Amino acid sequence: MIRDLKAIVNIETPSTEKKLLDQAADYLVKYAEKNLSCETELIENVNSGNNVSLRIGKDTVKKPLLVLAHYDTVWSKGTLSRIPFSVSDGVARGPGVFDMKGGLVQGLWALRSLEEYGKQDRRIEMLITSDEELGSDSSKELIETRAKISEAALVLEPSQDGKVKTARKGIGEFSINVIGKAAHAGLEPWKGVNAIEEAARVILFLQSLNRIEKGTTINVCTVNGGTRTNVIADRATLGVDFRVASEAEANKLVKSVMSIKPNNPSVKLEISGGLNRPPMQKTYETERILEIAKTIGLEFGTTIEDCAVGGGSDGNFCAAVGIPVLDGLGAVGNGAHAENEFVDLNQMPLRAAIFERLLEEL
Ligand SMILES: [Zn+2]
Known part of the structure; x- marks a missing residue:
């Protein structure tokens, strides 16, 4: 996981630089082709970086689950030379490591694990987009279209001190x-x-x-x-x-x-x-998914709590089309959009495992 995190952090992805973004999208497609046996689609995007869709499983009576991640960061080109990817004392640092390349890697490993060992009884689509940090102007429609046909959206944005996010302003x-x-x-x-x-x-x-x-x-x-x-x-x-x-x-x-x-x-x-x-409000359906996540957490000896936050994400768009959203399922760490951004490496396999189990149990 650290090797994958390093590789994706080392491709700088400021939300405004299409050339760099497209390199990251290409990398993700190649990664999926090598490590997963899913359907991989590069969705061309004229106004921003290309988006990537990974689809595993088959269509069944169960509606698909939508997994959301974004690969752009708030960091401008050249930040890597100032804050290179590094690992020490159990944490990794580097631009976008917490928001949200750590969560992205966890999601990819959850899919790998699900394909290899898990039970799959529905289609799961992981959508990895390129302009979340700018408000997702160019990918909003794509996200909404996929959300409308899905049972629920699970968002790999960073956790809040380990807590998942059930409401966003x-x-x-x-x-x-x-x-x-x-x-x-x-x-x-x-x-x-x-x-x-x-x-x-x-x-x-x-x-x-x-x-x-x-x-x-x-x-x-x-x-x-x-x-x-x-x-x-x-x-x-x-x-x-x-x-x-x-x-x-x-x-x-x-x-x-x-x-x-x-x-x-x-x-x-x-x-x-x-x-x-639009605001993402905690609903009865969100509560149900949260309860499942909590039970899975206990299987792994950890407590999953939830919270409401002021920051928005693409989860807001999914909530607006009427599906339940569990957000903040990504990395544990701190310092999103700040110089001291870091991710807790010990939590990465644990969070990936919990996420994989959640994909099975929903
Ligand atoms: Zn983010």
């Missing part, structure tokens, strides 16, 4: 352009319309929409504007992130933001965006 974004008018800041500032002044008011309004007790958070995370210190700013752009626990909260928030009117009537506001990943 919905995530959205807004981009707000504030358009004013430039003028000389000293000679005739009254002829200008300061976009930054208006942006400041909009920022304070947006921040006031936070409702932590309801699980709604909204934050202006980027601000750009102005040209020079002696020119009244004719433009400012705000990048806004929001998270919601329910669809109703999302609708309320989107309505409030979309109806913002400028304080200064000479300013024009262009507001775009909305909910990208």
Whole structure:
């Protein structure tokens, strides 16, 4: 497993670099052809890296299970030279090792084990996508199509300190352009319309929409504007992130933001965006799968707990089409999207084994 993890971490896969992504997709197809006897499909993707589908088992009366993984990471090209793949004191480090190449390797080994020793009475499709870290614009439709015909989705995203994830907040974004008018800041500032002044008011309004007790958070995370210190700013752009626990909260928030009117009537506001990943809520069906996972955990002498998190994943899309989702079934470690990212190697075979048993028992 360490050898496989090293190989896939050593192919850098920033979500924006198609050439690199395609190399990783090719590697995964070759890996599957060599180590699995499944049907392998490289799904061409014009706008991002190619996606990979691995299908084991046969169609039976049981609906297929969908396993989700992504091979892109948030790390830009060249990160490997700064943070090379390394193993020491029972942990592995390297870009994307925890989110989620560790989980990806666990999933591949679970399939290998299932093919070799397990009982297969249905079709299982593992979909490995290329742009999860950007919100899955190019693979969303593919994921939804496969989710609709599946019994449940099992997502190999990192665990939360070993806990699986049964609820995720919905995530959205807004981009707000504030358009004013430039003028000389000293000679005739009254002829200008300061976009930054208006942006400041909009920022304070947006921040006031936070409702932590309801699980709604909204934050202006980027601000750009102005040209020079002696020119009244004719433009400012705000990048806004929001998270919601329910669809109703999302609708309320989107309505409030979309109806913002400028304080200064000479300013024009262009507001775009909305909910990208709908919230994934814990359902009765999720609970049933969780109980099975817990029982399997006990077989291996470990306790499986669940939690709700603020971060989204492709699990959100599957929940939105109405199938149960158990997420966070991947690596145990810490530091997703952070410099100290690591994966606990001792947990990798254990988690792969639990995952393989889950594929059998569902
Ligand atoms: Zn991830």
